[in-house]
Amino acid sequence: MTRDMPPDLTPRILDAVDAAFDDEVDFLAALTAHPSTRGNEQAAQDFMAGALAERGYAVDRWQIQLDDIRHLPGFSPVLGPYEDAVNVVGTHRARTNAGRSLILNGHIDVVPEGPLDMWDSPPYAPRVADGWMYGRGAGDMKAGLASNLYALDALRRLGLAPAADLFYQSVVEEECTGNGALACLARGYRADAALIPEPFAEELVTAQLGVLWFQVHLKRRPTHVAYAGQDANAIEAAIPLISALHEMEARWNGAAHRHHAYAHMDHALNLNIGRIEGGDWTSSVPAWCVFDVRMAIFPGQSIDAAKSEIEAVLMEAARGNAFLKNALPEIVYHGFHAEGYALSDDKSATAAQAIGALDLAHGAVTGEALERTAITATTDARFFGLYADTPALVYGPRAEAIHGFNERVDLESLRRVTKATALFIARWCGVEEI
Amino acid sequence: MTRDMPPDLTPRILDAVDAAFDDEVDFLAALTAHPSTRGNEQAAQDFMAGALAERGYAVDRWQIQLDDIRHLPGFSPVLGPYEDAVNVVGTHRARTNAGRSLILNGHIDVVPEGPLDMWDSPPYAPRVADGWMYGRGAGDMKAGLASNLYALDALRRLGLAPAADLFYQSVVEEECTGNGALACLARGYRADAALIPEPFAEELVTAQLGVLWFQVHLKRRPTHVAYAGQDANAIEAAIPLISALHEMEARWNGAAHRHHAYAHMDHALNLNIGRIEGGDWTSSVPAWCVFDVRMAIFPGQSIDAAKSEIEAVLMEAARGNAFLKNALPEIVYHGFHAEGYALSDDKSATAAQAIGALDLAHGAVTGEALERTAITATTDARFFGLYADTPALVYGPRAEAIHGFNERVDLESLRRVTKATALFIARWCGVEEI
Numbered sequence: 001m002t003r004d005m006p007p008d009l010t011p012r013i014l015d016a017v018d019a020a021f022d023d024e025v026d027f028l029a030a031l032t033a034h035p036s037t038r039g040n041e042q043a044a045q046d047f048m049a050g051a052l053a054e055r056g057y058a059v060d061r062w063q064i065q066l067d068d069i070r071h072l073p074g075f076s077p078v079l080g081p082y083e084d085a086v087n088v089v090g091t092h093r094a095r096t097n098a099g100r101s102l103i104l105n106g107h108i109d110v111v112p113e114g115p116l117d118m119w120d121s122p123p124y125a126p127r128v129a130d131g132w133m134y135g136r137g138a139g140d141m142k143a144g145l146a147s148n149l150y151a152l153d154a155l156r157r158l159g160l161a162p163a164a165d166l167f168y169q170s171v172v173e174e175e176c177t178g179n180g181a182l183a184c185l186a187r188g189y190r191a192d193a194a195l196i197p198e199p200f201a202e203e204l205v206t207a208q209l210g211v212l213w214f215q216v217h218l219k220r221r222p223t224h225v226a227y228a229g230q231d232a233n234a235i236e237a238a239i240p241l242i243s244a245l246h247e248m249e250a251r252w253n254g255a256a257h258r259h260h261a262y263a264h265m266d267h268a269l270n271l272n273i274g275r276i277e278g279g280d281w282t283s284s285v286p287a288w289c290v291f292d293v294r295m296a297i298f299p300g301q302s303i304d305a306a307k308s309e310i311e312a313v314l315m316e317a318a319r320g321n322a323f324l325k326n327a328l329p330e331i332v333y334h335g336f337h338a339e340g341y342a343l344s345d346d347k348s349a350t351a352a353q354a355i356g357a358l359d360l361a362h363g364a365v366t367g368e369a370l371e372r373t374a375i376t377a378t379t380d381a382r383f384f385g386l387y388a389d390t391p392a393l394v395y396g397p398r399a400e401a402i403h404g405f406n407e408r409v410d411l412e413s414l415r416r417v418t419k420a421t422a423l424f425i426a427r428w429c430g431v432e433e434i
Numbered sequence: 435m436t437r438d439m440p441p442d443l444t445p446r447i448l449d450a451v452d453a454a455f456d457d458e459v460d461f462l463a464a465l466t467a468h469p470s471t472r473g474n475e476q477a478a479q480d481f482m483a484g485a486l487a488e489r490g491y492a493v494d495r496w497q498i499q500l501d502d503i504r505h506l507p508g509f510s511p512v513l514g515p516y517e518d519a520v521n522v523v524g525t526h527r528a529r530t531n532a533g534r535s536l537i538l539n540g541h542i543d544v545v546p547e548g549p550l551d552m553w554d555s556p557p558y559a560p561r562v563a564d565g566w567m568y569g570r571g572a573g574d575m576k577a578g579l580a581s582n583l584y585a586l587d588a589l590r591r592l593g594l595a596p597a598a599d600l601f602y603q604s605v606v607e608e609e610c611t612g613n614g615a616l617a618c619l620a621r622g623y624r625a626d627a628a629l630i631p632e633p634f635a636e637e638l639v640t641a642q643l644g645v646l647w648f649q650v651h652l653k654r655r656p657t658h659v660a661y662a663g664q665d666a667n668a669i670e671a672a673i674p675l676i677s678a679l680h681e682m683e684a685r686w687n688g689a690a691h692r693h694h695a696y697a698h699m700d701h702a703l704n705l706n707i708g709r710i711e712g713g714d715w716t717s718s719v720p721a722w723c724v725f726d727v728r729m730a731i732f733p734g735q736s737i738d739a740a741k742s743e744i745e746a747v748l749m750e751a752a753r754g755n756a757f758l759k760n761a762l763p764e765i766v767y768h769g770f771h772a773e774g775y776a777l778s779d780d781k782s783a784t785a786a787q788a789i790g791a792l793d794l795a796h797g798a799v800t801g802e803a804l805e806r807t808a809i810t811a812t813t814d815a816r817f818f819g820l821y822a823d824t825p826a827l828v829y830g831p832r833a834e835a836i837h838g839f840n841e842r843v844d845l846e847s848l849r850r851v852t853k854a855t856a857l858f859i860a861r862w863c864g865v866e867e868i
Binding site: 175403 | 545546548549552609610645647653667669670673676706707708709710711712713714715716717718719720721722723725726727728769770811837838839
């Protein structure tokens with residue numbers, strides 16, 4: 001069932017997005033200027049809370065409490081305190097409640113910018129060139145936060161509001177745990193559907209992988225280099241462990257193990273050695289080394305089973321190593337314990353209706369069919385889909401070099417996504433006079 | 435030629451060392467309590483300058499100026515400023531000048547202590563147990579600094595002083611460049627011989643290796659892990675480079691390449707990957723990685739030729755790597771450019787006399803012959819031997835776990851070395867009434 005819209009509403013909504021689009025770009029630049037890496041999101045969240053409050057939304061700004069979420073499915077372990085982890089939700093309560101409720105979700109955290117000399121311009125001084133905005137987080141996913149906000153603004157410009165409750169969420173921790181989105185669930189926010197404009201090039205994400213993070217700690221007594229061969233070197237001891245993990249990665253990618261949404265992909269599951277640190281003096285044989293690993297899993301693959309296999313693989317490799325056999329590695333989980341999620345496996349009528357509404361909205365803006373994609377990353381969509389029985393549509397603008405240098409988002413793509421989002425809201429929630 | 439000593443002087447010197455040995459141990463503990471890692475030597479140097487001044491030595495305390503040494507043979511490149519690099523020399527000027535002059539040299543810098551939880555007790559809270567003193571630097575080489583000072587004290591206790599000029603040196607930077615010892619040369623300190631009580635277990639070091647330090651920087655544009663296989667991973671790109679360096683290490687250790695003092699050692703030259711750091715986010719494919727390498731060379735092996743071969747090896751390996759062929763590694767030299775040095779190749783009469791004097795001193799204390807050893811590390815001895823035509827005797831106490839956790843020095847060994855040093859001074863310099 002898809003709600004009909006007055007025939008003249010579509011062009012009016014499109015015009016309303018265009019009318020405010022320069023403002024939207026300015027808003028995106030101001031938001032991107034906040035260096036909201038993990039632990040540093042508060043100023044950006046203040047900015048979001050202010051933007052919601054000045055538009056009349058009821059703003060809920062709260063510090064995440066681990067005790068509220070650690071017992072919930074989907075929780076990911078964290079290291080260190082959560083004093084700086086603040087979520088923001090703006091709530092619109094409908095007068096008529098004639099339509100279906102909606103969560104518009106986006107994350108405020110960005111990944112580290114890396115060495116500054118690799119950027120052509122400073123990562124937190126966003127600039128526009130040739131139709132792209134450059135900056136860390138401009139694509140992943142502050143453009144999505146802007147799109148969600150300005151889609152609602154377009155309706156307001158027409159004297160309209162969603163005819164159902166709508167929750168605008170700006171969450172932390174998408175890039176490492178998802179505990180920000182989980183905390184929104186724990187706080188009771190629920191709706192009939194969710195939309196997350198992650199930057200997947202105007203395609204609908206119908207499947208996403210799960211992700212596990214773990215740290216491998218190697219430690220043993222060191223000595224002066226004059227007295228030791230490489231067998232005693234904690235840094236070099238990491239090498240056979242990394243090899244063993246890649247062998248596991250190849251097995252997990254085998255055709256027999258694939259989720260059907262990834263059947264055509266030879267290497268959907270990427271193992272990444274994302275960080276390493278070891279040793280402290282060039283002429284001391286390093287006694288310690290720590291490396292961080294990200295490994296993907298398919299939808300339906302058990303996290304506990306994946307962890308058991310990872311541990312077995314590491315221990316078997318360690319027992320074959322001169323350095324490690326007497327000092328087995330310690331495996332520390334901090335960060336993602338994320339299951340995979342396939343919207344395409346959700347056979348509910350609600351899911352079909354939500355997808356249908358987005359199909360129509362996308363078609364009205366672009367004149368083209370909405371493409372489906374199975375992505376090789378995770379998003380917060382899993383919380384809605386797996387733990388709240390809520391179909392979660394991931395659909396956002398085109399961006400490039402996310403997690404890289406010179407990250408950028410295509411501003412015309414942002415314009416189209418904002419339009420499609422506004423149309424989707426109008427169709428899904430219905431509209432009412434303000 | 436070895437000077438005769440009055441027959442009763444030897445037992446009186448031995449007794450004088452015993453009489454002050456508890457004080458010497460206290461002094462060593464106080465010195466070891468200073469965490470004088472590179473850049474943090476100043477408080478320890480103040481302590482040394484005070485100890486020398488209160489004994490009446492003329493104290494020269496100066497900040498090393500790179501412009502004074504960078505043009506000299508034996509100079510090692512450094513990164514960063516030298517504002518905190520302070521040498522201390524205490525000078526005794528003889529009244530009679532009847533004997534041969536001497537430099538007593540030791541280094542005040544210690545290597546980093548590493549993770550504290552690997553120590554059984556805090557590294558800078560020295561403790562004595564079962565005849566050992568534990569602490570970072572207790573062995574390498576604050577025991578040597580104590581021995582040099584208390585050997586002179588023993589003579590003074592008998593109303594005697596060296597009958598030749600004597601320079602007590604406490605230098606920085608032995609553990610990374612040797613520029614502290616070089617700066618002493620540049621300042622004009624010269625003598626007929628030098629003694630350096632590095633902790634080589636009461637053996638005379640007759641050959642030491644050279645050491646090269648270099649950093650390998652790998653850098654390329656990163657991306658989200660969802661879009662990249664391991665070919666793009668800067669951390670994993672280090673692995674084939676490390677392998678190539680180990681192949682070079684094996685070649686250099688080949689029998690045909692060995693210096694005669696190392697002919698019996700299959701693996702005198704150790705290559706050490708001492709530090710590594712790379713990446714900044716578990717779910718970002720790392721765009722950069724830096725690792726630090728220490729490689730040894732034989733006495734007589736050319737530093738320039740060694741560097742050329744290292745560079746060629748790294749570049750050849752890089753050209754065969756998918757990540758690196760488009761972003762060749764950068765090689766940065768900072769730290770040791772140390773040539774090897776073999777006292778046993780010094781065929782001068784002075785060298786023979788100095789060794790003979792130490793033979794006698796060691797024999798008088800221990801009743802045993804002085805063993806010779808070719809070590810697989812470097813020491814500051816090379817500056818005296820190679821660049822100042824001064825035989826440099828490396829002879830010090832027994833220590834364990836230098837550069838490791840629970841570093842410790844054998845206190846009875848320290849007592850014997852202090853005695854042997856006092857006897858050596860008396861024999862080499864002669865003595866005069868104060």
